[in-house]
Amino acid sequence: MATILVHIALLAYTAGAAAFLTWLVRPSPGLVRAGRMLLLVGVVVHFAAFGVSLGVAGAGLGIKAWKGGELFSLLAAVTVTGYLLLDFRYELPVAGAFVGPFTVAVMVPAHLVHSNARVIAPEVSHSIALFVHVGAAAIGTAVLALSFGLSVLYLASERQMKEKRPGRLFARLPSLDLLDRAGYRLAVWGFVFLSLAIATGSLVSREVTGSPFPFPVAPKEGFAVLAWALFASLIQARLVAGWRGRRVAMLVVAGFVLLVGTYVGLLSAAPALRGTAA
């Protein structure tokens, strides 16, 4: 049942992405409305699929194994939710043309490519800290992915403005001021959730290994702390020195790339969650 729902969600995401991409070429308010509606349908069905999976697995915190695909699927759903909220606030259909294909690109390998189940260490299979850690990490990553998207759009738009050669898509992009403000606000929220994820992550680590900061530092933790430090510096620079625009956008891009490194580290070797199902 859950698989069917996920496939329906994937279809809705794909159709939504197609609507937004078509809008880039042929602008029409109908396409934007259709894109939004399809993403909304997709995300509702997607969360329903998670609900069904949790119900089948015995509900709540007693999950004993996880798959990389599930993690990316959760990320995709949270990112689409974040986009819909962002679009509701700022009207950013152009970001839909970024989020739609991104979601499909994440969902297809997440659900169509087989991945081995990894066993969760028994010490933390009922841990609230682990639950909060996963939730905060997913929300933080989704919010920072949106910030990354807006920053990329900012850099593209700013370049055209500087070079005085507005391209075809220039007209569809919102103002630089809006991209800068929205991108920065998302970076701040992403930083808050990332901080929470790191703090709860260290609690999980202590429950499993006895130490909140196990040494040597694994790639996952290393990248997460580096990304956190970079976002912290970015916020500091904005607040104290008034940095904005291109510099901030580039830092957000760099921070998100580091965060992606965290997930690569997580999939290659996750100390707290290590193990492979038989």
Place this chain on the structure above:
Amino acid sequence: MTLLCVGLSHKQAPIAVRERIAVPAEQVEGRLRQLKSLPGVREAMLVSTCNRIEIFAVADSRDAGEDVLETLGPVAAPHAVRRFEEEALRHLFRVTASLDSMVVGEAQILGQVKEAAAVAQQAGALGPELAKVLARATTAAKRVRTETEIARGAVSVSSVAVQLAHKLLGSLDGRTVLLLGAGEMAQLAARELRSQGAHELLVANRSPQQAEELAREVGGVPVSLAELPALLVRADVAICSTGATEAVVTRELMARALKARRYRPIFLVDLTLPRNVEPSANELENVYVYDLDDLERVAVQNRDLRASQVARAEEIVEQELKAFLLASRERTAVPVLARLRAHAESVARAEVEKTLASLQGLDEKQQKTVRAMASAIVNKLLHTPTSRLRTEAGRGPLGEATAALFGLEAEPEQPGEQASSEQARAESAAEGAVLPLLRKR
């Protein structure tokens, strides 16, 4: 009835002619009443802008076109164009969608057509036919604006500057605009920025007296040019047009201001030659310098973009035009259908009642069955003619032939309450038969 369009635009007549026949706003209502009083003219609307003077009218026949033309006077006659029916309709759709404008895609024409319609309504010259045409023309124009990029991108230097300011800063509410110098184009841009919500307009000039005069003219605040470093910290947009022979805003000056303004972006528009803003200031972060050439280049690019959208816009206009024509043809086919159905039903009803009266002993259920059979025969017999008439929708001879064949021509104008209520019932029955089929499509 015929839709006609008589008049001229920038395409047919030079400004010297247009200005002689232009109708001042206060005289439009009077002119419309004059048009309405012409023989055969039922409805009229006058679109009078600086680029066109055109009369759209619904008349009994094409002959009214000459009378309408006469109202424009002898100066207009050699240049005026007469358009009828589909051609007139297409022209109105194209005009409203800004495809016939001097600057294709300009936004004002839609408002001007709506205004013309409002004035015509006020003068009692706008009737149901023109109203229907205008509603569809407006729909087509809106589709063209939203589904193509024909209206995107400013095409004049000052409006490009305003558009780029929006692109950089978003809303101009609460923003500060600095006007350096008194160039005409700079004043135009400053006024436009102010009208679009800029909070403060600072006017600086080498002569304080000139600054004060200019500030009064554009609704700004006079400031001294000696305060330029501080002004560059305050402003979000600076429009330079001082006539100085060397750069007034240097890279160094801007770099210092940038730090003090905590890297808030600034848009420097240089509208003079020699340039007032050092071009290398554009290399600074969050500083955007556009001179005349840059603005003109963007304007040309926007004009090219608009031109590339014309084919798609014409396609939309044609779609809407065809849909409108089809709908109106179907409307004209309905009366014949209504009369045919009413005739058939009344014949069937009369025969059934006669038969039932002669057949004694039929119970209610049996009588109902006989009536249903008669109704089914009528429906089956009329099915093919109804569908053919609807498909043809007034384009061919079938409508007239049907009316002649069944003797339906004389039916409509029946006096008396009973007759009109019967007719209304028959028409609604016919519509009931036709509308579901239309909805299905």
